[in-house]
Amino acid sequence: MPSELRSRGAAPFGVPAERAALARGFPVYASDDVFWPQIRGSIRYTADIRYLDAWVIMTTGADFAAQRSCGVQMSESGRGPVLRHARAAGRHPLALAAKIVASVVSVAVVSSLGIAAIAVADISHNVQTNAQVHLVQQKDVGQTAPPVTKTIEPEATALAGEFNVLLVGTDTRTGQGGQFDSKAELRASSGAGNNDVTMLLHVNAAHTAATVVSFPRDLVIPIPSCPSPKGGWYSAMSAQMLNTSLTYGGLTCPVLTIEKLIGIDDINYAAEISFDGVAAMSDAVGGVPVCLATPINDPYVGLNLPAGTSTIQGQQALQFLRSRHGVEDGSDLARISNQQNFLSSLLRTITSAGTLGNPIKLYQLAAAATQNMTLSDTMGDAKTMVGMAVALKSIPLSQITFVQYPVLTDPTNPNRVVPDTYGAPILAKAIQNDQPVVLSATTGRGTELAPSSTPSAPAGAATAPPATGTATAPPGDVTLSKNATGQTADQQTCTKGVTGHPGE
Numbered sequence: 001m002p003s004e005l006r007s008r009g010a011a012p013f014g015v016p017a018e019r020a021a022l023a024r025g026f027p028v029y030a031s032d033d034v035f036w037p038q039i040r041g042s043i044r045y046t047a048d049i050r051y052l053d054a055w056v057i058m059t060t061g062a063d064f065a066a067q068r069s070c071g072v073q074m075s076e077s078g079r080g081p082v083l084r085h086a087r088a089a090g091r092h093p094l095a096l097a098a099k100i101v102a103s104v105v106s107v108a109v110v111s112s113l114g115i116a117a118i119a120v121a122d123i124s125h126n127v128q129t130n131a132q133v134h135l136v137q138q139k140d141v142g143q144t145a146p147p148v149t150k151t152i153e154p155e156a157t158a159l160a161g162e163f164n165v166l167l168v169g170t171d172t173r174t175g176q177g178g179q180f181d182s183k184a185e186l187r188a189s190s191g192a193g194n195n196d197v198t199m200l201l202h203v204n205a206a207h208t209a210a211t212v213v214s215f216p217r218d219l220v221i222p223i224p225s226c227p228s229p230k231g232g233w234y235s236a237m238s239a240q241m242l243n244t245s246l247t248y249g250g251l252t253c254p255v256l257t258i259e260k261l262i263g264i265d266d267i268n269y270a271a272e273i274s275f276d277g278v279a280a281m282s283d284a285v286g287g288v289p290v291c292l293a294t295p296i297n298d299p300y301v302g303l304n305l306p307a308g309t310s311t312i313q314g315q316q317a318l319q320f321l322r323s324r325h326g327v328e329d330g331s332d333l334a335r336i337s338n339q340q341n342f343l344s345s346l347l348r349t350i351t352s353a354g355t356l357g358n359p360i361k362l363y364q365l366a367a368a369a370t371q372n373m374t375l376s377d378t379m380g381d382a383k384t385m386v387g388m389a390v391a392l393k394s395i396p397l398s399q400i401t402f403v404q405y406p407v408l409t410d411p412t413n414p415n416r417v418v419p420d421t422y423g424a425p426i427l428a429k430a431i432q433n434d435q436p437v438v439l440s441a442t443t444g445r446g447t448e449l450a451p452s453s454t455p456s457a458p459a460g461a462a463t464a465p466p467a468t469g470t471a472t473a474p475p476g477d478v479t480l481s482k483n484a485t486g487q488t489a490d491q492q493t494c495t496k497g498v499t500g501h502p503g504e
Helices: 015-024 035-039 064-069 097-101 117-130 183-188 242-247 252-262 275-284 314-322 332-350 359-371 382-392 423-432
Strands: 049-052 055-058 131-133 163-170 195-203 210-215 220-223 237-241 269-273 288-292 296-298 303-305 308-312 373-376 400-404 407-410 413-419 447-449 486-488 493-495
Touching: 163 252, 163 382, 195 242, 195 252, 195 382, 210 332, 210 423, 220 242, 220 252, 220 413, 237 242, 242 252, 252 269, 252 423, 275 314, 275 359, 288 332, 303 314, 308 314, 314 332, 332 400, 332 447, 332 486, 332 493, 359 373
Parallel strands: 131 373, 163 269, 210 400, 288 493
Antiparallel strands: 049 055, 163 195, 195 210, 220 237, 269 373, 288 308, 296 303, 400 486, 407 413, 447 493
């Protein structure tokens, strides 16, 4: 192997990467003795790479001046770039955050730091491999959509205008391993599973605010006609639980259902994550701190946490997100606010200096997201991922609002809920009109504000004003009804465990 294809003082590239580089005639080097051993072995391909605004993108590059200005050191011969672990110049946007946004995180996420060039090549492979689901939208029903071409483009520009992403968490036990391989677990849910977590991420056209709407799994609403993976269409249904929609036509059916519910026809992106993905993401950041106002004891999921702050990850993080019987009144609505507590803390953890400054942790986080998700084919190229990240990176945590879709108890079944005919249209109109929302209510059934809810700002970030339970809407923003509970990502909340009858 030519010596110029070996890293300086580090482990050599994997064979597939070497062949790809040789085929294109690019001498590639690495200089970080610590970074490369961590990721070698998972590299699938490489090429000439340009580092753009803390995001490394595959490109064809011969523009040495541009590559120098973007942070890639060229080899002395001028034949290609010397790949080096990028150094952040006071900025911390993580373009990979766009991918993480699609996860229970989905959810989220807004800013961080690019990692190493070869890692992004690997992540891009995951994105393209898992982008399998073609979405059919309300406006496209009955039409044949053109094929989606997956390409990797060099332009690091924001995704134009407003955009919507549907985030679905499935309860399927199929292929999850561990405790989920038992006969009882597989009987509970297998195959496609139910969409027990359904969230809509809306980013406004100005890219100044984001709204994440959580829809209760027990919400009874109409489900429109959905395409069957085996061909043909399922008939429309007038009243079904939302969490059954995934079983009627896969990921496309929740998209069509939420489009119909909100009154929009442009949920162009969707992602589905499984149990394994949630656990892997919490492991990647080294655990997520969560506050408990009172202890949680939920034998149904095997969770027992004391009052105070606990750092949870892996299986315990999954138990925390699944827990219903251990949170406040044991309802799915209480569980939603508990999940918002976790997701907000995950966002704060991701945007903290400890994560932003650790390229290994960032790579592991992005890999955890991409390896455990099923994506719509519209999310199958790096340009879209980068575009989402650029659009999201400048949104402050105080402008990311988690809100529970407003509901009332179903008059025909106390174990189900239906849309609140007053509060739900206010939220729907705000999304239709691309308006940021402001909460007017408390944090929800399962949480309360922490004694000190002023968040710690990430290094280099401006200090935010103290967070409160309510806010005054700026001009153009929409104040939601008191039945639309939630929190902003900068607010620190504490989960309220069941009192008096733990685990029941």
